[in-house]
Amino acid sequence: MRVESEPPFSFRGAHVHMIGIGGCGMSGAAVILSALGARVSGSDGFPFSGVGALVARGINVHLNHDAVHLPPQAALVVISAAIPPSNPELQAARQRGTRVMKYAELLGLLMRERQGVAIAGTHGKSTTTAMVAHVFRTAGLNPTHVVGAAAEQIGGSAALGDGPHMIVEACEFDRSFLQFDPVYGAILNVERDHLDCYREFDALVDAFAAFAQRFHPDGLLVCSGQDACARRASEAARCRVERFTIEGDGHWNATAVMSQAGRYRFTVQYSGVRRFDVELIIPGLHNVGNALAAAAVADGAGVPAEAITRGLGTFRGVGRRLTLRGSGRGVTIVDDYAHHPTEIRCTIQAAQGAYAHRRTWVVFQPHQYSRTRYLLDEFAASFGGVDEVVVPDVYDARGDETTERSVGSAELVRRMTEQGVNGRYVASLDDVTEHVASHAAEGDLVLTLGAGDVWKVANGLVERFCPAVQA
Template structure:
């Protein structure tokens, strides 16, 4: 039996979450814990921060904030009543501010952070405020080492298409969604739940998803066991009247959800699971498959985005939407029309028989899955991957896995490692040249070219009709394919 998560619960405490109320359709019919509160955001233009600020304005807060530069997000916030300054100084915090919300990038020495401390204001991280806001909605939190952004975007798209008017915060932008965050009038709040810094421990959702669990963020966690324990705490925070959805094949997921109070449902492809995707057929550029829930045929789905892993993500999205009361025919239409999220196998352009794609993949499993999906979906004559490693520490900890991740690429080009959150010891312990040699030892062609301009020049000299060039990584490696497209279309060097 499915848990009834489609009933409205306006949540001011975890206990209140268990008391369903009548659904509301207006953003401003009742007071909230944020009504009249003066809340200041440091870094208000960020995707998550701007969406959160918008929601707090809708909940009656008086919002101010700063950022380095103006953007469409800050302009929208100004239009609905936020006071925004583009000088990040101590004086930027208004006189009667009560709470200061900081993005993860803000350090204690930041002038606004230091001023908030001096004035003894309440300082909260973005994830902490996200958790407080979630208590006012039906929370849907999607976690996992891989696939979070795509699945969060897909769920948001399905609920939007079904007229549920959800709020959401996605870790990637999507033109189809109008950006990466939205404040809706409906009951559902869909968020990407990140395990780094144990941020997702601030969330108490009605629906919790754990797509997969692998070693990552080993600059923060000691080992895989500690990562699994962190996901277990997240699972235990899902409302007991709700549901946890997790992989039927991932042993780490099974460990993490073993003691969850909420009902646990599994998903999988062509294996025994509560939610099964079966009979995958591919034609006309789409994957077509049947979804079965506990032995009952729910219906067929068609998926336009590439990759077997996205069949799993679509099955999870369909499961969540079903639990939210969306009819299957609406789910099927929405999933077929979903175009993906930016930097997730995103086609940047094509010219002279060459296709240029960009992807955010920065973990070995993501790289393998994405390269296989690109090869199967587009069938290029050659697949050339420009991979920028993200963090020296991640590259060092997962070096053997990275070295085996490029079996589906004909050529791999590696620039210098993107330096972030690393120590000097990490920086000295590994470099891109070491990774390239390890890739070669695994029988694949690879080369180290230090800078993006050098890579662009090399690719332009050597590319051939039938090639697919993919830039890949969590850093700014997308600049390579952007520049390639500009150059081949006649714009010349940027």
């Protein structure tokens, strides 16, 4: 367990300034702090979709970074993991001696007052976290939750509940999840990613093991029984560990898995005994695994089986996850956050299963030069069954003058071409939109993929092909 090195903090009446407030997690945390009675302000380097909602709550938001934005009465400054030491507001806070903590530290602090539920993994965290929150809400438990994605069905990316649980997405970047001491939770999978932070894959697996070790001894950790590294990490846990599998031999097992129009129904077994049936309305085989993990976590926390089945069966997903943006003139446009090779493959497969198509287009915007460099060959091999892949410039959210940019979109397209993929490098998003709009035809499926601002291409295509749909 963590040894507390910081004194407790009373939020009611305190002024909290949040640097990088535009991220889903940070903006969600701002909502919770405001609900707890804090006076909240914040800044971000870019406009973001939720700024209006924050302002409506009385939160003062600046759309640039400047030391003058730091209120003189600020008692606490919270920064996102992407904020560099050179940020002028952060520097001003340190010069004043204002207490500073990272976003994950804040969540860890809030979790101390509740039974923590933390969902970790390279992929599927946002969906599964929101799924667990929806199941708990269906059961009437009214949890507090923080999800790193838009989740309108559960009241947004974050909400303060009056129930005993706090459900959070536990991110491995910057070892953020080591700020949490959960009672219940999951490790969905462990794959190579964030190697700019960890350098070696073994160090990443070790971090997941350290996360597993933080679970309360009387708690429950659920992990994939079909992911060797997730199993390895779970061995460090001091609590009960249960594994989930699809047509396997885990404690929790999905059997009789069947698909219709890309949506799945299956039977959930525990220790070989049938518990209940689930029918999902969100597409993709990968969501069978997410749902199984959510069911196991909810069951461990005492949620009744009826609420688990009803919650999973009514869950509508989160923003930018296989989101149908529009369909017009015979062209279907789907947007997704996929930014890792495994996510890309799963998303393409799920979209092709869910939507009729003649040809499949993918617009993939790489996210971070470091990830592109470390996973270059894996990315190049991720587009099987796609008719044309259009790749704009890398979205470099954390880049600075030291960023290594020798491997970018042009090199990725070259590697894709060597593997027989019909790839095209088009630098700007505007030019990408023009290219796809000029060449997509009736019956085509267009996927926009990436963790950056590639959704702008989806917006542009919706305006071109389905002007009646609000972009």
